[in-house]
Amino acid sequence: xxxxxxxxxxxxxxxxxxxxxxxxxxxxxxxxxxxxxxxxxxxxxxxxxxxxxxxxxxxxxxxxxxxxxxxxxxxxxxxxxxxxxxxxxxxxxxxxxxxxxxxxxxxxxxxxxxxxxxxxxxxxxxxxxxxxxxxxxxxxxxxxxxxxxxxxxxxxxxxxxxxxxxxxxxxxxxxxxxxxxxxxxxxxxxxxxxxxxxxxxxxxxxxxxxxxxxxxxxxxxxxxxxxxxxxxxxxxxxxxxxxxxxxxxxxxxxxxxxxxxxxxxxxxxxxxxxxxxxxxxxxxxxxxxxxxxxxxxxxxxxxxxxxxxxxxxxxxxxxxxxxxxxxxxxxxxxxxxxxxxxxxxxxxxxxxxxxxxxxxxxxxxxxxxxxxxxxxxxxxxxxxxxxxxxxxxxxxxxxxxxxxxxxxxxxxxxxxxxxxxxxxxxxxxxxxxxxxxxxxxxxxxxxxxxxxxxxxxxxxxxxxxxx
Ligand code: PHE
Numbered sequence: 001x002x003x004x005x006x007x008x009x010x011x012x013x014x015x016x017x018x019x020x021x022x023x024x025x026x027x028x029x030x031x032x033x034x035x036x037x038x039x040x041x042x043x044x045x046x047x048x049x050x051x052x053x054x055x056x057x058x059x060x061x062x063x064x065x066x067x068x069x070x071x072x073x074x075x076x077x078x079x080x081x082x083x084x085x086x087x088x089x090x091x092x093x094x095x096x097x098x099x100x101x102x103x104x105x106x107x108x109x110x111x112x113x114x115x116x117x118x119x120x121x122x123x124x125x126x127x128x129x130x131x132x133x134x135x136x137x138x139x140x141x142x143x144x145x146x147x148x149x150x151x152x153x154x155x156x157x158x159x160x161x162x163x164x165x166x167x168x169x170x171x172x173x174x175x176x177x178x179x180x181x182x183x184x185x186x187x188x189x190x191x192x193x194x195x196x197x198x199x200x201x202x203x204x205x206x207x208x209x210x211x212x213x214x215x216x217x218x219x220x221x222x223x224x225x226x227x228x229x230x231x232x233x234x235x236x237x238x239x240x241x242x243x244x245x246x247x248x249x250x251x252x253x254x255x256x257x258x259x260x261x262x263x264x265x266x267x268x269x270x271x272x273x274x275x276x277x278x279x280x281x282x283x284x285x286x287x288x289x290x291x292x293x294x295x296x297x298x299x300x301x302x303x304x305x306x307x308x309x310x311x312x313x314x315x316x317x318x319x320x321x322x323x324x325x326x327x328x329x330x331x332x333x334x335x336x337x338x339x340x341x342x343x344x345x346x347x348x349x350x351x352x353x354x355x356x357x358x359x360x361x362x363x364x365x366x367x368x369x370x371x372x373x374x375x376x377x378x379x380x381x382x383x384x385x386x387x388x389x390x391x392x393x394x395x396x397x398x399x400x401x402x403x404x405x406x407x408x409x410x411x412x413x414x415x416x417x418x419x420x421x422x423x424x425x426x427x428x429x430x431x432x433x434x435x436x437x438x439x440x441x442x443x444x445x446x447x448x449x450x451x452x453x454x455x456x457x458x459x460x461x462x463x464x465x466x467x
Pocket of ligand 1: 182185223272275295296317320
């Protein structure tokens with residue numbers, strides 16, 4: 001399969017985005033701002049125009065790390081534990097929605113017998129076996145508070161001031177200095193500062209995004225970090241970075257083997273602001289090359305800021321998306337299923353709760369699907385979008401509106417037609433919204449009602465002119 005096709009792979013944006021200087025990065029630079037939401041370069045392209053809204057200062061807020069929901073019982077882990085007023089302020093600098101708040105604090109990755117928790121345990125197993133032979137284990141954090149300072153999320157891992165991921169179109173802001181973490185890398189600096197030298201961080205992360213079977217604005221990542229000191233790579237003369245990169249390769253190839261068996265793998269050069277060199281691991285699985293994770297040798301400045309001497313220490317870091325791994329390993333076809341309480345889903349995995357090897361043989365068997373309902377909406381973009389200025393219309397903004405009205409009934413939002421009127425110069429878009437419940441049949445009345453409200457809000461909030 002060609003690289004180009006692979007970049008379009010349905011799994012592409014779940015975690016990592018495209019590689020350095022790749023097709024996506026180039027395309028992102030050339031696109032007008034109202035199209036950027038679709039591209040999701042996230043961290044893997046170096047410089048993109050600044051979509052920061054006016055009034056956003058980058059003054060540092062203190063890094064808040066609170067423990068939340070330490071119980072493993074599913075019922076203890078409910079959104080109620082994160083008060084709505086903590087994340088939804090009603091002010092202009094807040095773009096967190098009720099749909100997002102309702103996903104917070106669920107602790108899916110800690111629920112016994114949930115597929116995300118099974119994957120987490122399978123990864124722990126790999127790292128525990130490794131540390132056993134070396135006598136020192138990885139510290140594990142799976143309940144760090146998901147509301148962090150913009151400083152922790154971006155500055156502490158050297159994300160450039162003008163990077164697209166900092167924009168309101170990509171990230172959920174509680175206020176100008178506080179965000180819902182968009183990656184677990186947000187915790188690298190604070191844990192290093194606290195003296196941790198080998199650790200794994202698992203948690204829910206949040207990104208404004210488009211909607212389809214593999215993209216959901218809340219998902220889960222695991223971060224891994226390991227610091228080496230000079231004595232481990234053979235002293236001053238030796239190349240610590242090369243040593244560290246080699247260790248990282250071995251570690252992650254071992255992890256991929258542990259999870260996927262004897263698969264073909266390849267390393268691809270990548271770009272992340274926080275690592276140099278940076279790489280992505282791909283595995284050949286069911287006839288496709290899939291990105292599994294992003295990683296690299298940590299930038300010395302991150303170590304230094306955390307009080308670790310970069311002259312005598314090197315570190316590797318990796319980040320992976322748990323949903324992606326679980327979808328591949330268990331054959332789960334739709335990312336909404338992870339949030340479902342439908343017993344036809346949950347029962348298939350609950351037997352994994354008491355059996356640490358169950359993940360090896362579990363395979364999702366799909367239950368019958370209810371029919372979809374399609375609704376198309378065609379409209380002229382607001383004039384601002386055509387000027388190339390910041391626009392109220394972006395695909396991510398549209399998806400927020402659709403999800404606010406339709407919740408998890410929304411299966412996909414997809415651009416199906418686009419043209420420019422030669423006379424007026426105006427651009428028309430047509431999006432198809434696919435509604436489908438995983439639990440029941442939908443009625444026309446219900447969907448028409450939702451779609452009407454979506455259309456009204458598109459005019460009122462996104463400034464489009466419906467056709
Ligand atoms: N934080 C990166 C992402 O979410 C993944 C990553 C972590 C890459 C650590 C390199 C090192 O895309």
